[in-house]
Amino acid sequence: MSATSHDPGAKLPRRKFNKLVSNPVFEDYSLRYAPKSFRTWSQYAVFSAALGGIAYLADQAIGGSLAVQFGFTNAFWGIIAAAVIIFLTGIPIAYYCAKYNVDVDLLTRGAGFGYLGSTITSVIYASFTFIFFALEGSIMAQAFNLYFGIPLPIGYAIGSLMIIPLVTFGMTLLSKLQVWTQPLWLLLLFAPPVAVLMEDPNAVSNWVNFAGASPSGDSFNPLLFGSAAGIALSLIAQIGEQADYLRFMPDKTKKSSFGWWLAVLGAGPGWVILGAAKQLMGSFFASVAVTHGTKLAQANEPIQMYHAGFTYIFGAGFAAITVATFFVILSQIKINVTNAYSGSLSWSNFFSRLLHVHPGRVIYIFFNVGISLTMMELNMFSVLGHILGFYSNVAVAWIGAVTADLVINKPILKLSPSYIEFKRAHLYNFNPVGFGAMVIASIISVLAFFHLFGDYAAAYSAFIALGVSFIASPIIAILTKGKYYVARETCYHAGVKHDTMSCASCGFEYEAQDMTGCPFHKGNICSLCCSLDSDCHDQCKKPHADPVLSFGTPADLSR
Structure with missing residues (x-):
């Protein structure tokens, strides 16, 4: 079934998980927000x-x-x-x-x-x-x-x-x-x-x-x-x-x-x-x-x-x-x-x-x-030394880009949302701010690691990765005006409400932070079912989409 052929009046088949996924003792909400009931x-x-x-x-x-x-x-x-x-x-x-x-x-x-x-x-x-x-x-x-x-x-x-x-x-x-x-x-x-x-x-x-x-x-x-x-x-x-x-x-x-x-x-x-x-x-x-x-x-x-x-x-x-x-x-x-x-x-x-x-x-x-x-x-x-020395360039570039977003782009530039949005339905597939900063920093530092820029650059390649990613992230955020952070507005901020709702796809109950409105399923859907759905083709993020939201607004649920 494709998103374009879906009959709005038809009932979609319910998603079924195997026993490993539906068992919270085994699964530990591995792909989800950790709910208050489990903490x-x-x-x-x-x-x-x-x-x-x-x-x-x-x-x-x-x-x-x-x-x-x-x-x-x-x-x-x-x-x-x-x-x-x-x-x-x-x-x-x-x-x-x-x-x-x-x-x-x-x-x-x-x-x-x-x-x-x-x-x-x-x-x-x-x-x-x-x-x-x-x-x-x-x-x-x-x-x-x-x-x-x-x-x-x-x-x-x-x-x-x-x-x-x-x-x-x-x-x-x-x-x-x-x-x-x-x-x-x-x-x-x-x-x-x-x-x-x-x-x-x-x-x-x-x-x-x-x-x-x-x-x-x-x-x-x-x-x-x-x-x-x-x-x-x-x-x-x-x-x-x-x-x-x-x-x-x-x-x-x-x-x-x-x-x-x-x-x-x-x-x-x-x-x-x-x-x-x-x-x-x-x-x-x-x-x-x-x-x-x-x-x-x-x-x-x-x-x-x-x-x-x-x-x-x-x-x-x-x-x-x-x-x-x-x-x-x-x-x-x-x-x-x-x-x-x-x-x-x-x-x-x-x-x-x-x-x-x-x-x-x-x-x-x-x-x-x-x-x-x-x-x-x-x-x-x-x-050991060679493996860790090479790996540190990419790892440092990643952490540097994330840290820059959390300490500069969110509180200072205010180009990144103040909360953490993790659901597919609300995110662009690629955000050039962090992703771009990490890729640029990784390429430069790895080239330095292999002595392309001399011995000192090779010795300090991890520091180069950190500096480039930390600087590039806010620069890219300013150039893009932060428009690639949120594909559509969420109806609540994560971490603010603990009422449970039923997922229209799998039928299980989840707390509000793990849910989003879905026009394809005509109801609320959990973040995991949203991630696994291959038929919807991101309907919710297309122009004039009308997601079904049955729980509050940002004004109702914000801190």
Whole structure:
């Protein structure tokens, strides 16, 4: 049936979802606004779950790699510079995701990219999840290899497959897993460095003077600093995984305002405070591991780091390697359930818009894990720096464009809507503001990364990506006068009403924020059915369209 042949008086067949999609425990409203009825976790529970999501040891591996490759001084300042940028860009993203209860993909749609324009960012974000799943899985396999003697290829498979059943149940299980394991994880995280500092008076001086494999690693080098910061900036997309938790934040009230802000900042951009500390810890443990006889090429492996660290507590025996292995496995489980979960959300968003099909978030867990496992088997850990250095250019360009829209185009220029509009029925397919800024910045920075503009531009390519995207976004918004943000006016602002309505397409009940009027279905339709409809041909956005609206007006429902 096509939109042009649809009989206005005929009843369209009702859309049917499979059991995976219609089960909120499995699905977690993966392509939708997170409704108030589902957001039953406390601010503390959301904060704790989000904090558990950064329990990964990739920070230590990255920090160790930077120290080995560039020396302590350049690694230290590179980590600090990247952390400041990540924190500042993460604040507005965390706030808007928590306030409007949307993930980073839905946020991107309404922050300058358009409905289809944000599909490319879904791939960028999905790439982040499977790159880091592969990195974390490699770290777990290294622990399996050292402790159990399991060959790395088999360890990769074990570490990947054991995550799938844990992540199937979504936020319901993830929140419990993160909260229950948090105290033990924090104890095991900080005990080794404290023990090393207490037992070895030369540990800090050895760290500060650690030159790694670089001839000039014992002093500040602008080129090495820029390269180190660029690799560390690859973690900027982590705010997307934090947003996957932040969208379940309860509504902010006058009574809960302080605690709400504290949880949002802590669970959002605050992740990088602990993340930077862990990277510095990794560079510290790399020097400790080398002091204990570990080869320089293996000093960036977390299992080697923590084996050396726990020997200061338990001695050089069975207990140290056992506790170190347990800690590595626990950490990797805590983070890879988040990587697999977030990746499934991104792929769901991507394929639902391109193919108008949604088999369920759970299906894409297997797809994301499969890509990660392939990367592990190809030994991506050995080329970690190159992969992250290249990836950071595109990720930084994306986040820079979104941040510019949230902090400049919305509140200052007022060319972008003050709220987050994420529904297909109200968005242009492409908005040149964010999409154009990201593409321009990505092309320029990637060319710089490959030394087209010289060594300094190559070292600072990620900074170029950030600067170009942040400047280009408001310029394009001014040139286009913001006319590509909203294709037709919405009849309410997201986050203002919690009454439920029945979808004319699937028949399920959804809160008002997830609904829109549809002339094709002659009634209100939910955002997912709107995304999946391939027969309507965007009737609602055509001239003289008369969408059926059965709930209020902007004046009735605005804050």
